[in-house]
Amino acid sequence: MAMFSAPTYANQVFQLATPIDNYPAGNVEGVRLSLLYGRTSTVKGIDWNLFGLSDINNFTGLGLDIFGAQRVRNEFTGVSIGLANWHDNTSKGGVLGAVNFTKNNFSGVQIGGFNYAGTLDGLQFGFVNATGRINRGVQIGLINYDASGTMAGSNFPVMPIINARF
Numbered sequence: 001m002a003m004f005s006a007p008t009y010a011n012q013v014f015q016l017a018t019p020i021d022n023y024p025a026g027n028v029e030g031v032r033l034s035l036l037y038g039r040t041s042t043v044k045g046i047d048w049n050l051f052g053l054s055d056i057n058n059f060t061g062l063g064l065d066i067f068g069a070q071r072v073r074n075e076f077t078g079v080s081i082g083l084a085n086w087h088d089n090t091s092k093g094g095v096l097g098a099v100n101f102t103k104n105n106f107s108g109v110q111i112g113g114f115n116y117a118g119t120l121d122g123l124q125f126g127f128v129n130a131t132g133r134i135n136r137g138v139q140i141g142l143i144n145y146d147a148s149g150t151m152a153g154s155n156f157p158v159m160p161i162i163n164a165r166f
Contacts, residue, residue: 015040017054034068049082065097076102091117100126105135115141134165 013030016023017038027042036052043056049065056072063070065082076091085095087102094109102110106117115124120131120139129139133148144163150156151164 019052069097085112129163134163136166137164139163 011029012024012026015026015028015032017032017034017040019037022038022040028040028045030045032038032040032043032045032047034047034049034052034054037055038049039055041056042058044060046061047054047056047059047063047070049063049068049070051066052068054063054065054068054070056070058075059072060077062078063080063082065080068082069084069086070080070082071086071088072091073088075089076087077093079094081096083097084099085097085101089103090105091102092107094111096111098113100110100112100115102117104118105121106119107121109123110117110126112126114128115126116130117124118132120134120137122137124131124137124139124141126141128143129141130145131139131147134146139146139159140162142160144150144159144161145157146159146163147157148154150159152159
């Protein structure tokens, strides 16, 4: 019986992540603190990163990256605040940072100096906003780029101040 129930103990309530290893190892359902660099599979809860890169496969919760960045390789759901938010797949929620990058679909709010989403369902608010396509949403900033065209037409990929599609 213990052999079959062992995987239920793999989730950690607290984890300290360093460039060397995670203490204790496993997925996190609680609080994860990363110092300089930390990589883990799944975090559900709070990911607090100090001075480095927090690297996670799947994240749900609140990311606080003080002088650091958060990278999520697969699915991001929640809120992340930091210098850079780097999401390789899809994101749902809100991100606040100097640079916010989502390779595929972003649903929610991106606030930062530079915002990029493969496709956008939501709001981008920053100095420079870019997307492959606004599905439904608004870009507000100095420069707003939509590769599929802007509200001025498909031949105009750049719009100053505001761009939208509904």
